[in-house]
Structures are given as C-alpha cells and as structure tokens.
Amino acid sequence: MIKILPSEITNRKDYMKRRNFIKGGLASMAMTLSSGALAFHNKDNLINKSTLDLNDKLNSYYEITNYNNYYEFGMGKSDPATNSGEFNPRPWSIKIEGLVHKPGTIDLEHILSNITIEDRIYRLRCVEGWSMVIPWQGFSLSKIIDIVQPYADANYIQFETVYRPDEMPGQKRLFNEFRGVLPWPYLEGLRMDEAMHPLTILSTGLYGHDLLNQNGAPIRLVVPWKYGFKSIKSIVTIRFVAKEPITTWSKVNPREYGFYSNVNPNVDHPRWSQATERRIGEFKRRETLMFNGYEDEVSDLYKNMDLIKYY
Ligand SMILES: Nc1nc2c(c(=O)[nH]1)N[C@H]1C(S)=C(S)[C@@H](COP(=O)(O)O)O[C@H]1N2
Numbered sequence: 001m002i003k004i005l006p007s008e009i010t011n012r013k014d015y016m017k018r019r020n021f022i023k024g025g026l027a028s029m030a031m032t033l034s035s036g037a038l039a040f041h042n043k044d045n046l047i048n049k050s051t052l053d054l055n056d057k058l059n060s061y062y063e064i065t066n067y068n069n070y071y072e073f074g075m076g077k078s079d080p081a082t083n084s085g086e087f088n089p090r091p092w093s094i095k096i097e098g099l100v101h102k103p104g105t106i107d108l109e110h111i112l113s114n115i116t117i118e119d120r121i122y123r124l125r126c127v128e129g130w131s132m133v134i135p136w137q138g139f140s141l142s143k144i145i146d147i148v149q150p151y152a153d154a155n156y157i158q159f160e161t162v163y164r165p166d167e168m169p170g171q172k173r174l175f176n177e178f179r180g181v182l183p184w185p186y187l188e189g190l191r192m193d194e195a196m197h198p199l200t201i202l203s204t205g206l207y208g209h210d211l212l213n214q215n216g217a218p219i220r221l222v223v224p225w226k227y228g229f230k231s232i233k234s235i236v237t238i239r240f241v242a243k244e245p246i247t248t249w250s251k252v253n254p255r256e257y258g259f260y261s262n263v264n265p266n267v268d269h270p271r272w273s274q275a276t277e278r279r280i281g282e283f284k285r286r287e288t289l290m291f292n293g294y295e296d297e298v299s300d301l302y303k304n305m306d307l308i309k310y311y
C-alpha cells in the first residue's frame with residue numbers, strides 16, 4: 001500500500017465544511033456565477049479566476065449528469081445515465097504501475113481522507129462539437145505523481161478504465177461504427193509535462209456531490225484544454241511508461257484522433273469543422289477557443305511543436 005506523505009496531509013474538517021457550504025449553496029452559486037462573479041467561492045483559486053470568462057455560465061447539474069459520453073454504458077447521450085445503475089464504484093483502488101519508485105495500490109478512501117479537494121470550474125469541449133462548463137471537485141494529478149516518484153525515463157503516463165462487462169453493458173456490445181467491439185479497457189495517455197500541469201486534475205465530484213456513475217465515478221481525469229475523450233473515466237490503473245502509450249481513440253481511428261488532441265479551432269476533424277461549438281443549453285454556436293481558452297496556461301507545453309502534425 002502506498003503511503004501518502006505528511007506534506008500531503010491536510011485538514012479533512014476544513015474540506016468537509018467547505019463541501020457542506022457548497023452543497024448548501026448550490027442555488028446561490030448558480031445565480032452568482034451567471035451574474036458574472038465567477039470566482040466567488042474560489043478566491044483561493046487563481047486558476048479559475050484567470051481562465052473563465054464572463055460568458056461562461058455553469059451548466060446545470062441536470063445537464064452535466066444526463067448528457068454524457070461513456071461508451072461502456074452505451075453510445076447515446078442519455079445511455080450513461082440510464083444504463084449505469086448496476087455499476088458499483090465503492091470500494092475502489094488505483095494500481096500504480098511501471099517506471100516508478102513506489103508502485104503499488106492506492107485506496108480511494110485513503111486519497112480522499114489525505115488530499116485537499118479543490119474546486120475547479122472548467123470548460124469541457126467534446127471533439128464532437130459540443131461543450132459545457134462544469135464545477136468539478138478534485139486535486140492536481142501532480143500530487144499523486146509526486147507521491148509515487150516516477151523514474152527519470154517515465155516520459156508518459158497511460159490511464160486505464162475499469163473493465164466490468166457485467167456492470168457495464170456497453171462493454172459487451174458490438175459497435176458497428178467501429179467494425180467490431182471497441183477495444184476495452186478504454187485507454188488514455190498524457191505526456192509527463194501535461195500530466196504535471198496544475199490544470200490537470202483527478203476529479204472525484206461535481207457540484208459538491210460525489211461523481212455519479214455516468215460522469216466517471218468514483219475518480220476520473222479532467223484535462224480542460226484537450227478534447228473531452230482524453231478525460232478518461234473510472235480509472236483503475238495509472239501506468240508510467242517511456243514511450244507514447246496506446247490510447248483507445250487513436251488506435252481505433254488514428255487519422256481522426258491523435259494522441260495530443262488539444263482543442264484547436266484551426267485544425268478540423270476530417271469529417272467536421274472544429275472552429276465552433278454548441279454550448280449545451282444554447283442555440284447559437286460559439287467560437288471554439290485555442291486550447292479551449294487555456295492558451296496562456298498551456299501553450300508553452302507545445303511551443304516547438306507543429307500542432308497540425310501533432311493533432
Ligand atoms: N472510460 C471512458 N472515459 C470517457 C469516455 C468513454 O466513453 N469512456 N468518453 C469521453 C468523452 S468523448 C467525453 S466528451 C467525456 C465526457 O465527460 P462527461 O460525460 O462527464 O461530460 O468523457 C470522456 N471519458
């Protein structure tokens with residue numbers, strides 16, 4: 001069992017207090033946010049202050065939990081909410097594998113009682129052309145990486161979703177669109193500097209509630225400047241590797257889905273434009289922002305890269 005260092009240990013009581021406040025204050029939060037004071041419950045969180053815009057109104061809890069992509073529960077937008085009732089996300093643990101000094105298993109309960117949970121309001125832009133604004137709770141992935149101490153040659157991280165065909169009906173089904181079964185388990189990956197970036201979080205909740213199954217309970221990745229499919233749900237393995245790892249969508253269709261998949265209005269998907277998006281709840285399309293609006297924070301990660309080649 002991996003121990004979390006004393007430096008990671010924080011005051012659970014403070015978090016619970018804050019959590020209750022968030023729970024109690026949902027209505028006022030939505031109101032305050034829509035009137036423009038985006039960072040009010042988040043004064044200690046400069047990231048949100050600087051990266052959200054006055055036009056970014058939170059999507060409702062209903063929208064965020066009923067319009068989903070989670071193919072393990074089916075391909076329709078309402079399938080994850082409808083078909084995920086059999087999935088039991090507790091107890092949960094995450095395997096840490098590969099090029100690290102401290103491989104092993106981390107219990108989710110252990111993480112939750114030892115790491116400070118923060119609020120992060122992020123835009124989520126799906127590669128299909130829709131988007132939302134979601135108030136996540138979670139913590140920087142870098143905290144886990146620091147604890148498990150990767151070797152110097154761990155240049156990438158691969159993430160794996162749980163494989164439970166008995167609880168996830170989509171894992172049994174044939175998908176004609178892909179001429180066969182989508183290769184399970186769902187895999188994703190990040191370069192180490194992307195994984196260490198402070199905007200990259202592991203999320204355990206949203207709107208002050210534990211994640212529902214359809215959103216990737218009990219713990220999922222959120223990488224706000226990349227297309228939504230990079231934000232892999234219900235993670236059971238975090239694997240440190242030397243070379244760019246296999247990811248589900250680039251394996252299924254490498255021409256359409258690259259490893260990087262940074263939100264980029266100037267690089268179209270082969271079958272549709274990425275210049276605009278539809279914010280769920282709105283009718284008129286809006287312009288898609290470079291790196292989903294997080295350009296100031298993340299463009300340095302890609303400064304010497306051809307973003308057309310590395311899409
Ligand atoms: N394991 C897994 N993770 C996944 C997906 C999936 O099908 N399986 N869909 C991805 C896609 S395409 C998007 S847009 C986001 C959607 O997250 P949300 O449903 O919480 O909004 O989850 C991503 N993570």
Ligand SMILES: [Mo]
Pocket residue numbers: 069125126127128227228229
């Ligand atoms: Mo997506």
